[in-house]
Amino acid sequence: GVRQAGKKVQDLVVKYSLEEEPVLLTGETGVGKNHIAALIHRYSGRKGKFVIVDTPNIDANLFESKLFGHKKGAFTDAKFAKTGLVEEAKKGTLFLDEITEVPLFIQAKLLRFLDTRKFYTLGESTEKEADVRIIAATNKKLRAAVEEKEFRQDLYYRLNVLEIKIPPLRERKEDIEQLVLQNEILLRGKEIGPGFWDVF
Numbered sequence: 634g635v636r637q638a639g640k641k642v643q644d645l646v647v648k649y650s651l652e653e654e655p656v657l658l659t660g661e662t663g664v665g666k667n668h669i670a671a672l673i674h675r676y677s678g679r680k681g682k683f684v685i686v687d688t689p690n691i692d693a694n695l696f697e698s699k700l701f702g703h704k705k706g707a708f709t710d711a712k713f714a715k716t717g718l719v720e721e722a723k724k725g726t727l728f729l730d731e732i733t734e735v736p737l738f739i740q741a742k743l744l745r746f747l748d749t750r751k752f753y754t755l756g757e758s759t760e761k762e763a764d765v766r767i768i769a770a771t772n773k774k775l776r777a778a779v780e781e782k783e784f785r786q787d788l789y790y791r792l793n794v795l796e797i798k799i800p801p802l803r804e805r806k807e808d809i810e811q812l813v814l815q816n817e818i819l820l821r822g823k824e825i826g827p828g829f830w831d832v833f
Contacts, residue, residue: 642669642799649795650676655747657732657792658770660799666770667730669799673768674726681725681765684718688734696739698755707756719752722765732769732792733778740785747791767792 649656650673658666667685674683691699698707702717719727729735735743746752747767751760769792778784 639800642797645795645797646672647676649673649797650678652795653766654794655767655769655792657775657794657796658768658799659775659796660770660772661801662772664799664801666799667728669797670726670728670768670770674728674766677726677766679725679766681723682721683726683728684722686718686727686729688729688731691734693736696736697742700739701742701752701754703755704757707754711756717752717754719746719763719765720754720761723763724765726766726768729767729769731773732771733773733775733784737783737785740788744785744788744791747788 646669656670656673658669660666670685671683686700698711698715698717700717700719702715702720703711705711705714729743742752746765750764751762753760775784775789775793779786779789
């Protein structure tokens with residue numbers, strides 16, 4: 634039942650962390666996909682950084698330079714060169730939050746990077762290479778997005794190799810206590826009163 638749901642996620646986190654293929658995390662907003670992605674990176678033993686791509690908050694026009702970087706003068710506002718998130722995640726893990734928000738033309742470049750580990754920095758003519766593990770997350774039905782032509786089918790298949798469905802907290806109540814205790818600092822010194830846990 635409830636306890637099984639959380640246990641199954643934990644088992645998959647440990648198992649998948651040792652793989653190289655992309656991991657796809659699915660589940661409602663707020664189920665802790667960032668936390669799970671960070672755990673996979675930690676267990677993977679990869680030496681590089683854990684880098685988050687906060688997809689919904691990136692301007693579509695700046696997406697390519699954000700991911701792959703740009704050289705000085707690559708476009709009007711490129712006053713200096715900038716390293717992309719892909720390069721920052723070298724030998725580490727790149728976590729693409731809300732993958733459906735990635736613009737279609739960038740999805741093609743992402744697919745190419747997944748297949749070859751190679752990419753172009755904006756304004757450069759020579760390719761770069763980076764060993765990066767990809768974790769993607771979505772709160773939407775990716776298959777439906779593919780049918781609506783909002784998401785590339787080939788990228789969907791490439792990302793959906795190792796999937797972890799994260800059940801909502803209401804189905805894994807044993808995790809609530811841990812989450813509250815981890816975030817106790819947010820209570821700003823308020824005490825957790827008697828009977829608090831009984832509500833769950």
